[in-house]
Amino acid sequence: MSELITCGLAENALDYLILAGEQAKDGSPRMTKHALAALADGVELLLKARLEMRDWCLIFKDVDQASRPKYECGDFQSVVFDQAIGRLKNLCSVEIPSKHLAVINELRQLRNRIRHFAVNSDRAVAISIITKTFSFAIEFVSEHLEQVSDGVRMEMDRLRLFLGEYEEFIQERRNHIQPQIAEKFEKHRPGLECPKCLQLDYYGNDKFAHCLFCGYRCEAEAAAEEWVEKFESVHGNLPQIVTCPKCGANACVEEGDSDTTFDVCYVCLSCGESGFEACPACGKVHGDENREGLCRECWQHHFPATPMK
Ligand SMILES: [Zn+2]
Ligand SMILES: [Zn+2]
Ligand SMILES: [Zn+2]
Known part of the structure:
Protein backbone atom coordinates (compact mmCIF):
# COMPACT_ATOMS: atom_id res chain seq x y z
CA MET A 1 0.00 0.00 0.00
CA SER A 2 1.36 3.36 -0.94
CA GLU A 3 1.38 5.61 2.08
CA LEU A 4 1.67 8.61 -0.16
CA ILE A 5 -1.67 8.00 -1.81
CA THR A 6 -3.41 7.10 1.45
CA CYS A 7 -2.41 10.41 2.98
CA GLY A 8 -3.55 12.13 -0.17
CA LEU A 9 -7.13 10.91 0.17
CA ALA A 10 -7.49 11.74 3.83
CA GLU A 11 -5.86 15.15 3.49
CA ASN A 12 -8.00 15.90 0.48
CA ALA A 13 -11.11 14.93 2.41
CA LEU A 14 -10.22 17.32 5.22
CA ASP A 15 -9.52 20.08 2.75
CA TYR A 16 -13.04 19.62 1.33
CA LEU A 17 -14.48 19.77 4.83
CA ILE A 18 -12.71 23.02 5.63
CA LEU A 19 -13.85 24.49 2.32
CA ALA A 20 -17.42 23.42 3.11
CA GLY A 21 -17.19 25.08 6.51
CA GLU A 22 -15.96 28.34 5.03
CA GLN A 23 -18.77 28.31 2.49
CA ALA A 24 -21.39 27.51 5.12
CA LYS A 25 -20.12 30.32 7.31
CA ASP A 26 -20.58 32.74 4.42
CA GLY A 27 -24.30 32.17 4.83
CA SER A 28 -25.65 33.08 1.39
CA PRO A 29 -27.99 30.52 -0.27
CA ARG A 30 -25.50 30.07 -3.09
CA MET A 31 -22.59 29.34 -0.76
CA THR A 32 -24.74 27.09 1.43
CA LYS A 33 -25.51 25.04 -1.66
CA HIS A 34 -21.81 24.75 -2.48
CA ALA A 35 -21.10 23.87 1.14
CA LEU A 36 -23.50 20.91 1.00
CA ALA A 37 -21.81 19.63 -2.16
CA ALA A 38 -18.27 20.04 -0.84
CA LEU A 39 -19.20 18.43 2.45
CA ALA A 40 -20.84 15.43 0.79
CA ASP A 41 -17.72 14.95 -1.36
CA GLY A 42 -15.51 15.33 1.70
CA VAL A 43 -17.45 12.67 3.62
CA GLU A 44 -17.22 10.20 0.75
CA LEU A 45 -13.48 10.76 0.56
CA LEU A 46 -13.17 10.18 4.32
CA LEU A 47 -14.87 6.80 4.01
CA LYS A 48 -12.66 5.87 1.06
CA ALA A 49 -9.54 7.00 2.89
CA ARG A 50 -10.35 4.59 5.71
CA LEU A 51 -11.00 1.74 3.26
CA GLU A 52 -7.76 2.52 1.48
CA MET A 53 -5.89 2.36 4.77
CA ARG A 54 -7.00 -1.28 5.00
CA ASP A 55 -6.37 -2.11 1.32
CA TRP A 56 -6.36 0.08 -1.76
CA CYS A 57 -8.39 -2.53 -3.70
CA LEU A 58 -11.37 -1.71 -1.47
CA ILE A 59 -11.95 1.64 -3.11
CA PHE A 60 -12.78 -0.07 -6.40
CA LYS A 61 -16.50 -0.63 -6.95
CA ASP A 62 -15.67 -4.04 -8.37
CA VAL A 63 -12.73 -5.41 -6.42
CA ASP A 64 -12.05 -7.96 -9.18
CA GLN A 65 -11.21 -5.10 -11.50
CA ALA A 66 -8.67 -3.61 -9.11
CA SER A 67 -5.23 -3.10 -10.59
CA ARG A 68 -2.31 -1.05 -9.46
CA PRO A 69 -1.93 0.99 -12.69
CA LYS A 70 -5.65 1.90 -12.71
CA TYR A 71 -5.45 2.81 -9.05
CA GLU A 72 -2.43 5.01 -9.51
CA CYS A 73 -3.91 7.05 -12.33
CA GLY A 74 -7.37 7.11 -10.74
CA ASP A 75 -8.91 5.44 -13.78
CA PHE A 76 -11.67 3.33 -12.23
CA GLN A 77 -15.21 3.34 -10.92
CA SER A 78 -14.99 3.77 -7.21
CA VAL A 79 -16.96 2.12 -4.43
CA VAL A 80 -20.46 3.56 -3.92
CA PHE A 81 -21.75 4.85 -0.62
CA ASP A 82 -23.68 1.83 0.67
CA GLN A 83 -20.88 -0.51 -0.37
CA ALA A 84 -18.37 1.66 1.45
CA ILE A 85 -20.43 1.56 4.66
CA GLY A 86 -20.71 -2.23 4.36
CA ARG A 87 -17.00 -2.75 3.70
CA LEU A 88 -16.06 -0.49 6.58
CA LYS A 89 -18.20 -2.55 8.90
CA ASN A 90 -17.32 -6.01 7.61
CA LEU A 91 -13.69 -5.63 6.65
CA CYS A 92 -12.41 -2.79 8.83
CA SER A 93 -14.54 -3.21 11.99
CA VAL A 94 -15.56 0.42 11.64
CA GLU A 95 -19.22 0.81 12.41
CA ILE A 96 -20.69 4.25 11.95
CA PRO A 97 -23.27 4.95 14.69
CA SER A 98 -26.81 5.01 13.29
CA LYS A 99 -27.32 8.58 14.46
CA HIS A 100 -24.41 9.73 12.30
CA LEU A 101 -25.37 7.48 9.43
CA ALA A 102 -28.82 9.08 9.27
CA VAL A 103 -27.22 12.52 9.05
CA ILE A 104 -24.84 11.53 6.25
CA ASN A 105 -27.73 10.01 4.32
CA GLU A 106 -29.73 13.17 4.75
CA LEU A 107 -26.76 15.21 3.54
CA ARG A 108 -26.41 13.10 0.41
CA GLN A 109 -30.08 13.35 -0.41
CA LEU A 110 -30.09 17.09 0.10
CA ARG A 111 -27.00 17.46 -2.08
CA ASN A 112 -28.67 15.46 -4.86
CA ARG A 113 -31.92 17.41 -4.67
CA ILE A 114 -30.01 20.65 -4.90
CA ARG A 115 -27.82 19.46 -7.72
CA HIS A 116 -30.65 18.11 -9.85
CA PHE A 117 -33.54 20.46 -9.16
CA ALA A 118 -31.79 23.57 -7.94
CA VAL A 119 -33.96 23.54 -4.85
CA ASN A 120 -33.49 26.55 -2.67
CA SER A 121 -33.09 24.57 0.47
CA ASP A 122 -34.14 26.15 3.70
CA ARG A 123 -30.96 27.51 5.17
CA ALA A 124 -31.79 26.38 8.72
CA VAL A 125 -32.22 22.78 7.55
CA ALA A 126 -29.02 22.89 5.55
CA ILE A 127 -26.98 24.37 8.41
CA SER A 128 -28.37 21.82 10.84
CA ILE A 129 -27.28 18.98 8.58
CA ILE A 130 -23.93 20.60 7.84
CA THR A 131 -23.08 21.09 11.50
CA LYS A 132 -24.21 17.57 12.41
CA THR A 133 -22.04 16.18 9.61
CA PHE A 134 -19.04 18.00 11.07
CA SER A 135 -19.75 16.26 14.38
CA PHE A 136 -19.57 12.93 12.58
CA ALA A 137 -16.43 13.92 10.67
CA ILE A 138 -14.32 14.97 13.64
CA GLU A 139 -15.27 11.84 15.57
CA PHE A 140 -14.59 9.61 12.57
CA VAL A 141 -11.19 11.13 11.80
CA SER A 142 -10.13 11.24 15.47
CA GLU A 143 -10.97 7.58 15.92
CA HIS A 144 -10.11 6.02 12.59
CA LEU A 145 -7.83 8.16 10.46
CA GLU A 146 -5.78 10.66 12.35
CA GLN A 147 -2.86 8.31 12.98
CA VAL A 148 -2.19 7.93 9.27
CA SER A 149 0.32 10.75 8.85
CA ASP A 150 1.59 14.12 10.03
CA GLY A 151 -0.12 15.67 7.04
CA VAL A 152 -3.50 14.38 8.19
CA ARG A 153 -2.83 15.59 11.73
CA MET A 154 -1.96 19.05 10.42
CA GLU A 155 -5.12 19.26 8.32
CA MET A 156 -7.09 18.08 11.33
CA ASP A 157 -5.54 20.87 13.43
CA ARG A 158 -6.79 23.35 10.84
CA LEU A 159 -10.28 21.86 10.90
CA ARG A 160 -10.41 21.84 14.70
CA LEU A 161 -9.34 25.45 14.95
CA PHE A 162 -11.88 26.43 12.31
CA LEU A 163 -14.74 24.58 14.00
CA GLY A 164 -13.86 26.02 17.39
CA GLU A 165 -14.71 29.44 15.97
CA TYR A 166 -17.79 28.51 13.94
CA GLU A 167 -20.74 29.69 16.04
CA GLU A 168 -23.41 27.45 14.53
CA PHE A 169 -21.24 24.40 14.86
CA ILE A 170 -20.39 25.27 18.46
CA GLN A 171 -24.08 25.25 19.37
CA GLU A 172 -24.71 21.94 17.64
CA ARG A 173 -21.64 20.34 19.18
CA ARG A 174 -22.54 21.60 22.67
CA ASN A 175 -25.90 19.81 22.43
CA HIS A 176 -24.20 16.71 21.10
CA ILE A 177 -21.59 16.36 23.84
CA GLN A 178 -23.72 17.54 26.77
CA PRO A 179 -24.92 14.02 27.71
CA GLN A 180 -21.32 12.72 27.59
CA ILE A 181 -20.12 15.45 29.93
CA ALA A 182 -23.05 14.87 32.30
CA GLU A 183 -22.37 11.14 32.33
CA LYS A 184 -18.63 11.41 32.97
CA CYS A 279 -0.23 24.29 50.42
CA PRO A 280 0.45 27.88 51.59
CA ALA A 281 2.94 26.61 54.19
CA CYS A 282 5.09 24.08 52.30
CA GLY A 283 4.03 24.59 48.67
CA LYS A 284 3.12 20.97 48.05
CA VAL A 285 0.17 20.54 45.70
CA HIS A 286 -2.38 18.37 47.44
CA GLY A 287 -5.99 17.30 47.42
CA ASP A 288 -6.51 17.31 51.18
CA GLU A 289 -9.68 19.04 52.26
CA ASN A 290 -9.64 21.68 54.95
CA ARG A 291 -10.48 25.29 55.35
CA GLU A 292 -7.00 26.78 55.38
CA GLY A 293 -5.72 25.14 52.20
CA LEU A 294 -2.93 23.42 54.16
CA CYS A 295 -1.74 19.95 53.24
CA ARG A 296 -2.35 17.15 55.73
CA GLU A 297 1.19 17.26 57.17
CA CYS A 298 1.19 21.03 57.67
CA TRP A 299 -2.30 20.92 59.17
CA GLN A 300 -1.22 18.31 61.70
CA HIS A 301 1.87 20.33 62.47
CA HIS A 302 -0.02 23.57 63.04
CA PHE A 303 -3.21 22.20 64.57
CA PRO A 304 -2.22 18.96 66.26
CA ALA A 305 -5.32 19.02 68.44
CA THR A 306 -7.81 19.22 65.55
CA PRO A 307 -7.73 16.19 63.27
CA MET A 308 -8.59 16.77 59.63
CA LYS A 309 -11.81 15.29 58.33
ZN1 LIG B 1 -10.68 20.61 21.13
ZN1 LIG C 1 2.10 21.75 53.47
ZN1 LIG D 1 -4.48 12.47 38.26
Missing part, protein backbone atom coordinates in the same frame (compact mmCIF):
# COMPACT_ATOMS: atom_id res chain seq x y z
CA PHE A 185 -18.66 14.08 35.60
CA GLU A 186 -21.10 14.15 38.48
CA LYS A 187 -21.06 17.89 38.79
CA HIS A 188 -20.63 19.56 35.47
CA ARG A 189 -17.60 21.76 35.35
CA PRO A 190 -15.93 23.32 32.38
CA GLY A 191 -12.82 21.55 31.17
CA LEU A 192 -9.51 23.15 30.31
CA GLU A 193 -9.04 25.09 27.14
CA CYS A 194 -8.26 22.65 24.33
CA PRO A 195 -4.94 23.41 22.60
CA LYS A 196 -6.49 22.59 19.22
CA CYS A 197 -10.01 24.07 19.10
CA LEU A 198 -9.71 26.41 22.13
CA GLN A 199 -13.07 25.27 23.53
CA LEU A 200 -13.35 24.51 27.25
CA ASP A 201 -13.88 20.78 26.79
CA TYR A 202 -10.46 19.30 27.45
CA TYR A 203 -10.58 16.65 30.17
CA GLY A 204 -8.28 14.06 31.63
CA ASN A 205 -9.54 10.51 31.72
CA ASP A 206 -7.84 7.14 31.92
CA LYS A 207 -4.27 8.43 31.26
CA PHE A 208 -5.29 10.55 28.26
CA ALA A 209 -6.32 14.14 27.77
CA HIS A 210 -9.33 14.25 25.49
CA CYS A 211 -11.28 17.12 24.01
CA LEU A 212 -14.96 16.24 23.84
CA PHE A 213 -15.54 19.13 21.46
CA CYS A 214 -13.06 18.38 18.68
CA GLY A 215 -12.02 14.81 19.44
CA TYR A 216 -8.36 15.60 20.03
CA ARG A 217 -6.58 13.03 22.22
CA CYS A 218 -3.09 13.05 23.69
CA GLU A 219 -1.24 10.93 26.25
CA ALA A 220 -1.61 12.77 29.57
CA GLU A 221 1.98 13.76 30.42
CA ALA A 222 2.71 14.86 26.85
CA ALA A 223 -0.60 16.71 26.92
CA ALA A 224 0.47 18.62 30.04
CA GLU A 225 3.73 19.67 28.33
CA GLU A 226 1.87 20.76 25.24
CA TRP A 227 -0.71 22.61 27.29
CA VAL A 228 1.71 24.74 29.30
CA GLU A 229 3.64 25.52 26.16
CA LYS A 230 0.48 26.79 24.50
CA PHE A 231 -1.11 28.60 27.43
CA GLU A 232 1.55 30.40 29.36
CA SER A 233 0.88 30.75 33.06
CA VAL A 234 -0.15 34.14 34.37
CA HIS A 235 1.42 33.19 37.69
CA GLY A 236 5.04 33.05 36.69
CA ASN A 237 6.32 31.90 40.06
CA LEU A 238 4.27 28.71 40.33
CA PRO A 239 5.25 25.34 38.89
CA GLN A 240 3.39 24.80 35.64
CA ILE A 241 3.16 21.04 35.77
CA VAL A 242 2.85 19.16 39.04
CA THR A 243 2.42 15.55 40.04
CA CYS A 244 -1.17 14.53 40.61
CA PRO A 245 -1.85 13.80 44.30
CA LYS A 246 -4.46 11.26 43.23
CA CYS A 247 -3.06 9.24 40.31
CA GLY A 248 0.64 10.16 40.44
CA ALA A 249 0.92 11.27 36.80
CA ASN A 250 3.06 14.30 36.16
CA ALA A 251 0.13 15.89 34.41
CA CYS A 252 -1.57 18.51 36.61
CA VAL A 253 -1.82 22.00 35.16
CA GLU A 254 -3.40 25.21 36.41
CA GLU A 255 -7.15 25.24 36.30
CA GLY A 256 -9.29 28.20 35.31
CA ASP A 257 -8.18 31.77 35.04
CA SER A 258 -7.99 32.94 38.61
CA ASP A 259 -6.54 36.41 39.04
CA THR A 260 -4.62 35.85 42.21
CA THR A 261 -1.97 33.33 43.12
CA PHE A 262 -4.05 32.56 46.19
CA ASP A 263 -6.84 30.69 44.41
CA VAL A 264 -4.78 28.80 41.86
CA CYS A 265 -5.99 25.24 41.55
CA TYR A 266 -4.63 22.37 39.52
CA VAL A 267 -6.47 19.86 37.40
CA CYS A 268 -5.12 16.51 36.24
CA LEU A 269 -5.00 15.72 32.53
CA SER A 270 -4.56 12.03 33.33
CA CYS A 271 -7.30 11.11 35.82
CA GLY A 272 -9.43 14.22 35.45
CA GLU A 273 -9.54 15.09 39.16
CA SER A 274 -9.50 18.79 39.90
CA GLY A 275 -9.35 21.31 42.70
CA PHE A 276 -5.82 20.51 43.90
CA GLU A 277 -4.17 23.49 45.61
CA ALA A 278 -0.67 24.39 46.66
Whole structure:
Protein backbone atom coordinates (compact mmCIF):
# COMPACT_ATOMS: atom_id res chain seq x y z
CA MET A 1 0.00 0.00 0.00
CA SER A 2 1.36 3.36 -0.94
CA GLU A 3 1.38 5.61 2.08
CA LEU A 4 1.67 8.61 -0.16
CA ILE A 5 -1.67 8.00 -1.81
CA THR A 6 -3.41 7.10 1.45
CA CYS A 7 -2.41 10.41 2.98
CA GLY A 8 -3.55 12.13 -0.17
CA LEU A 9 -7.13 10.91 0.17
CA ALA A 10 -7.49 11.74 3.83
CA GLU A 11 -5.86 15.15 3.49
CA ASN A 12 -8.00 15.90 0.48
CA ALA A 13 -11.11 14.93 2.41
CA LEU A 14 -10.22 17.32 5.22
CA ASP A 15 -9.52 20.08 2.75
CA TYR A 16 -13.04 19.62 1.33
CA LEU A 17 -14.48 19.77 4.83
CA ILE A 18 -12.71 23.02 5.63
CA LEU A 19 -13.85 24.49 2.32
CA ALA A 20 -17.42 23.42 3.11
CA GLY A 21 -17.19 25.08 6.51
CA GLU A 22 -15.96 28.34 5.03
CA GLN A 23 -18.77 28.31 2.49
CA ALA A 24 -21.39 27.51 5.12
CA LYS A 25 -20.12 30.32 7.31
CA ASP A 26 -20.58 32.74 4.42
CA GLY A 27 -24.30 32.17 4.83
CA SER A 28 -25.65 33.08 1.39
CA PRO A 29 -27.99 30.52 -0.27
CA ARG A 30 -25.50 30.07 -3.09
CA MET A 31 -22.59 29.34 -0.76
CA THR A 32 -24.74 27.09 1.43
CA LYS A 33 -25.51 25.04 -1.66
CA HIS A 34 -21.81 24.75 -2.48
CA ALA A 35 -21.10 23.87 1.14
CA LEU A 36 -23.50 20.91 1.00
CA ALA A 37 -21.81 19.63 -2.16
CA ALA A 38 -18.27 20.04 -0.84
CA LEU A 39 -19.20 18.43 2.45
CA ALA A 40 -20.84 15.43 0.79
CA ASP A 41 -17.72 14.95 -1.36
CA GLY A 42 -15.51 15.33 1.70
CA VAL A 43 -17.45 12.67 3.62
CA GLU A 44 -17.22 10.20 0.75
CA LEU A 45 -13.48 10.76 0.56
CA LEU A 46 -13.17 10.18 4.32
CA LEU A 47 -14.87 6.80 4.01
CA LYS A 48 -12.66 5.87 1.06
CA ALA A 49 -9.54 7.00 2.89
CA ARG A 50 -10.35 4.59 5.71
CA LEU A 51 -11.00 1.74 3.26
CA GLU A 52 -7.76 2.52 1.48
CA MET A 53 -5.89 2.36 4.77
CA ARG A 54 -7.00 -1.28 5.00
CA ASP A 55 -6.37 -2.11 1.32
CA TRP A 56 -6.36 0.08 -1.76
CA CYS A 57 -8.39 -2.53 -3.70
CA LEU A 58 -11.37 -1.71 -1.47
CA ILE A 59 -11.95 1.64 -3.11
CA PHE A 60 -12.78 -0.07 -6.40
CA LYS A 61 -16.50 -0.63 -6.95
CA ASP A 62 -15.67 -4.04 -8.37
CA VAL A 63 -12.73 -5.41 -6.42
CA ASP A 64 -12.05 -7.96 -9.18
CA GLN A 65 -11.21 -5.10 -11.50
CA ALA A 66 -8.67 -3.61 -9.11
CA SER A 67 -5.23 -3.10 -10.59
CA ARG A 68 -2.31 -1.05 -9.46
CA PRO A 69 -1.93 0.99 -12.69
CA LYS A 70 -5.65 1.90 -12.71
CA TYR A 71 -5.45 2.81 -9.05
CA GLU A 72 -2.43 5.01 -9.51
CA CYS A 73 -3.91 7.05 -12.33
CA GLY A 74 -7.37 7.11 -10.74
CA ASP A 75 -8.91 5.44 -13.78
CA PHE A 76 -11.67 3.33 -12.23
CA GLN A 77 -15.21 3.34 -10.92
CA SER A 78 -14.99 3.77 -7.21
CA VAL A 79 -16.96 2.12 -4.43
CA VAL A 80 -20.46 3.56 -3.92
CA PHE A 81 -21.75 4.85 -0.62
CA ASP A 82 -23.68 1.83 0.67
CA GLN A 83 -20.88 -0.51 -0.37
CA ALA A 84 -18.37 1.66 1.45
CA ILE A 85 -20.43 1.56 4.66
CA GLY A 86 -20.71 -2.23 4.36
CA ARG A 87 -17.00 -2.75 3.70
CA LEU A 88 -16.06 -0.49 6.58
CA LYS A 89 -18.20 -2.55 8.90
CA ASN A 90 -17.32 -6.01 7.61
CA LEU A 91 -13.69 -5.63 6.65
CA CYS A 92 -12.41 -2.79 8.83
CA SER A 93 -14.54 -3.21 11.99
CA VAL A 94 -15.56 0.42 11.64
CA GLU A 95 -19.22 0.81 12.41
CA ILE A 96 -20.69 4.25 11.95
CA PRO A 97 -23.27 4.95 14.69
CA SER A 98 -26.81 5.01 13.29
CA LYS A 99 -27.32 8.58 14.46
CA HIS A 100 -24.41 9.73 12.30
CA LEU A 101 -25.37 7.48 9.43
CA ALA A 102 -28.82 9.08 9.27
CA VAL A 103 -27.22 12.52 9.05
CA ILE A 104 -24.84 11.53 6.25
CA ASN A 105 -27.73 10.01 4.32
CA GLU A 106 -29.73 13.17 4.75
CA LEU A 107 -26.76 15.21 3.54
CA ARG A 108 -26.41 13.10 0.41
CA GLN A 109 -30.08 13.35 -0.41
CA LEU A 110 -30.09 17.09 0.10
CA ARG A 111 -27.00 17.46 -2.08
CA ASN A 112 -28.67 15.46 -4.86
CA ARG A 113 -31.92 17.41 -4.67
CA ILE A 114 -30.01 20.65 -4.90
CA ARG A 115 -27.82 19.46 -7.72
CA HIS A 116 -30.65 18.11 -9.85
CA PHE A 117 -33.54 20.46 -9.16
CA ALA A 118 -31.79 23.57 -7.94
CA VAL A 119 -33.96 23.54 -4.85
CA ASN A 120 -33.49 26.55 -2.67
CA SER A 121 -33.09 24.57 0.47
CA ASP A 122 -34.14 26.15 3.70
CA ARG A 123 -30.96 27.51 5.17
CA ALA A 124 -31.79 26.38 8.72
CA VAL A 125 -32.22 22.78 7.55
CA ALA A 126 -29.02 22.89 5.55
CA ILE A 127 -26.98 24.37 8.41
CA SER A 128 -28.37 21.82 10.84
CA ILE A 129 -27.28 18.98 8.58
CA ILE A 130 -23.93 20.60 7.84
CA THR A 131 -23.08 21.09 11.50
CA LYS A 132 -24.21 17.57 12.41
CA THR A 133 -22.04 16.18 9.61
CA PHE A 134 -19.04 18.00 11.07
CA SER A 135 -19.75 16.26 14.38
CA PHE A 136 -19.57 12.93 12.58
CA ALA A 137 -16.43 13.92 10.67
CA ILE A 138 -14.32 14.97 13.64
CA GLU A 139 -15.27 11.84 15.57
CA PHE A 140 -14.59 9.61 12.57
CA VAL A 141 -11.19 11.13 11.80
CA SER A 142 -10.13 11.24 15.47
CA GLU A 143 -10.97 7.58 15.92
CA HIS A 144 -10.11 6.02 12.59
CA LEU A 145 -7.83 8.16 10.46
CA GLU A 146 -5.78 10.66 12.35
CA GLN A 147 -2.86 8.31 12.98
CA VAL A 148 -2.19 7.93 9.27
CA SER A 149 0.32 10.75 8.85
CA ASP A 150 1.59 14.12 10.03
CA GLY A 151 -0.12 15.67 7.04
CA VAL A 152 -3.50 14.38 8.19
CA ARG A 153 -2.83 15.59 11.73
CA MET A 154 -1.96 19.05 10.42
CA GLU A 155 -5.12 19.26 8.32
CA MET A 156 -7.09 18.08 11.33
CA ASP A 157 -5.54 20.87 13.43
CA ARG A 158 -6.79 23.35 10.84
CA LEU A 159 -10.28 21.86 10.90
CA ARG A 160 -10.41 21.84 14.70
CA LEU A 161 -9.34 25.45 14.95
CA PHE A 162 -11.88 26.43 12.31
CA LEU A 163 -14.74 24.58 14.00
CA GLY A 164 -13.86 26.02 17.39
CA GLU A 165 -14.71 29.44 15.97
CA TYR A 166 -17.79 28.51 13.94
CA GLU A 167 -20.74 29.69 16.04
CA GLU A 168 -23.41 27.45 14.53
CA PHE A 169 -21.24 24.40 14.86
CA ILE A 170 -20.39 25.27 18.46
CA GLN A 171 -24.08 25.25 19.37
CA GLU A 172 -24.71 21.94 17.64
CA ARG A 173 -21.64 20.34 19.18
CA ARG A 174 -22.54 21.60 22.67
CA ASN A 175 -25.90 19.81 22.43
CA HIS A 176 -24.20 16.71 21.10
CA ILE A 177 -21.59 16.36 23.84
CA GLN A 178 -23.72 17.54 26.77
CA PRO A 179 -24.92 14.02 27.71
CA GLN A 180 -21.32 12.72 27.59
CA ILE A 181 -20.12 15.45 29.93
CA ALA A 182 -23.05 14.87 32.30
CA GLU A 183 -22.37 11.14 32.33
CA LYS A 184 -18.63 11.41 32.97
CA PHE A 185 -18.66 14.08 35.60
CA GLU A 186 -21.10 14.15 38.48
CA LYS A 187 -21.06 17.89 38.79
CA HIS A 188 -20.63 19.56 35.47
CA ARG A 189 -17.60 21.76 35.35
CA PRO A 190 -15.93 23.32 32.38
CA GLY A 191 -12.82 21.55 31.17
CA LEU A 192 -9.51 23.15 30.31
CA GLU A 193 -9.04 25.09 27.14
CA CYS A 194 -8.26 22.65 24.33
CA PRO A 195 -4.94 23.41 22.60
CA LYS A 196 -6.49 22.59 19.22
CA CYS A 197 -10.01 24.07 19.10
CA LEU A 198 -9.71 26.41 22.13
CA GLN A 199 -13.07 25.27 23.53
CA LEU A 200 -13.35 24.51 27.25
CA ASP A 201 -13.88 20.78 26.79
CA TYR A 202 -10.46 19.30 27.45
CA TYR A 203 -10.58 16.65 30.17
CA GLY A 204 -8.28 14.06 31.63
CA ASN A 205 -9.54 10.51 31.72
CA ASP A 206 -7.84 7.14 31.92
CA LYS A 207 -4.27 8.43 31.26
CA PHE A 208 -5.29 10.55 28.26
CA ALA A 209 -6.32 14.14 27.77
CA HIS A 210 -9.33 14.25 25.49
CA CYS A 211 -11.28 17.12 24.01
CA LEU A 212 -14.96 16.24 23.84
CA PHE A 213 -15.54 19.13 21.46
CA CYS A 214 -13.06 18.38 18.68
CA GLY A 215 -12.02 14.81 19.44
CA TYR A 216 -8.36 15.60 20.03
CA ARG A 217 -6.58 13.03 22.22
CA CYS A 218 -3.09 13.05 23.69
CA GLU A 219 -1.24 10.93 26.25
CA ALA A 220 -1.61 12.77 29.57
CA GLU A 221 1.98 13.76 30.42
CA ALA A 222 2.71 14.86 26.85
CA ALA A 223 -0.60 16.71 26.92
CA ALA A 224 0.47 18.62 30.04
CA GLU A 225 3.73 19.67 28.33
CA GLU A 226 1.87 20.76 25.24
CA TRP A 227 -0.71 22.61 27.29
CA VAL A 228 1.71 24.74 29.30
CA GLU A 229 3.64 25.52 26.16
CA LYS A 230 0.48 26.79 24.50
CA PHE A 231 -1.11 28.60 27.43
CA GLU A 232 1.55 30.40 29.36
CA SER A 233 0.88 30.75 33.06
CA VAL A 234 -0.15 34.14 34.37
CA HIS A 235 1.42 33.19 37.69
CA GLY A 236 5.04 33.05 36.69
CA ASN A 237 6.32 31.90 40.06
CA LEU A 238 4.27 28.71 40.33
CA PRO A 239 5.25 25.34 38.89
CA GLN A 240 3.39 24.80 35.64
CA ILE A 241 3.16 21.04 35.77
CA VAL A 242 2.85 19.16 39.04
CA THR A 243 2.42 15.55 40.04
CA CYS A 244 -1.17 14.53 40.61
CA PRO A 245 -1.85 13.80 44.30
CA LYS A 246 -4.46 11.26 43.23
CA CYS A 247 -3.06 9.24 40.31
CA GLY A 248 0.64 10.16 40.44
CA ALA A 249 0.92 11.27 36.80
CA ASN A 250 3.06 14.30 36.16
CA ALA A 251 0.13 15.89 34.41
CA CYS A 252 -1.57 18.51 36.61
CA VAL A 253 -1.82 22.00 35.16
CA GLU A 254 -3.40 25.21 36.41
CA GLU A 255 -7.15 25.24 36.30
CA GLY A 256 -9.29 28.20 35.31
CA ASP A 257 -8.18 31.77 35.04
CA SER A 258 -7.99 32.94 38.61
CA ASP A 259 -6.54 36.41 39.04
CA THR A 260 -4.62 35.85 42.21
CA THR A 261 -1.97 33.33 43.12
CA PHE A 262 -4.05 32.56 46.19
CA ASP A 263 -6.84 30.69 44.41
CA VAL A 264 -4.78 28.80 41.86
CA CYS A 265 -5.99 25.24 41.55
CA TYR A 266 -4.63 22.37 39.52
CA VAL A 267 -6.47 19.86 37.40
CA CYS A 268 -5.12 16.51 36.24
CA LEU A 269 -5.00 15.72 32.53
CA SER A 270 -4.56 12.03 33.33
CA CYS A 271 -7.30 11.11 35.82
CA GLY A 272 -9.43 14.22 35.45
CA GLU A 273 -9.54 15.09 39.16
CA SER A 274 -9.50 18.79 39.90
CA GLY A 275 -9.35 21.31 42.70
CA PHE A 276 -5.82 20.51 43.90
CA GLU A 277 -4.17 23.49 45.61
CA ALA A 278 -0.67 24.39 46.66
CA CYS A 279 -0.23 24.29 50.42
CA PRO A 280 0.45 27.88 51.59
CA ALA A 281 2.94 26.61 54.19
CA CYS A 282 5.09 24.08 52.30
CA GLY A 283 4.03 24.59 48.67
CA LYS A 284 3.12 20.97 48.05
CA VAL A 285 0.17 20.54 45.70
CA HIS A 286 -2.38 18.37 47.44
CA GLY A 287 -5.99 17.30 47.42
CA ASP A 288 -6.51 17.31 51.18
CA GLU A 289 -9.68 19.04 52.26
CA ASN A 290 -9.64 21.68 54.95
CA ARG A 291 -10.48 25.29 55.35
CA GLU A 292 -7.00 26.78 55.38
CA GLY A 293 -5.72 25.14 52.20
CA LEU A 294 -2.93 23.42 54.16
CA CYS A 295 -1.74 19.95 53.24
CA ARG A 296 -2.35 17.15 55.73
CA GLU A 297 1.19 17.26 57.17
CA CYS A 298 1.19 21.03 57.67
CA TRP A 299 -2.30 20.92 59.17
CA GLN A 300 -1.22 18.31 61.70
CA HIS A 301 1.87 20.33 62.47
CA HIS A 302 -0.02 23.57 63.04
CA PHE A 303 -3.21 22.20 64.57
CA PRO A 304 -2.22 18.96 66.26
CA ALA A 305 -5.32 19.02 68.44
CA THR A 306 -7.81 19.22 65.55
CA PRO A 307 -7.73 16.19 63.27
CA MET A 308 -8.59 16.77 59.63
CA LYS A 309 -11.81 15.29 58.33
ZN1 LIG B 1 -10.68 20.61 21.13
ZN1 LIG C 1 -4.48 12.47 38.26
ZN1 LIG D 1 2.10 21.75 53.47
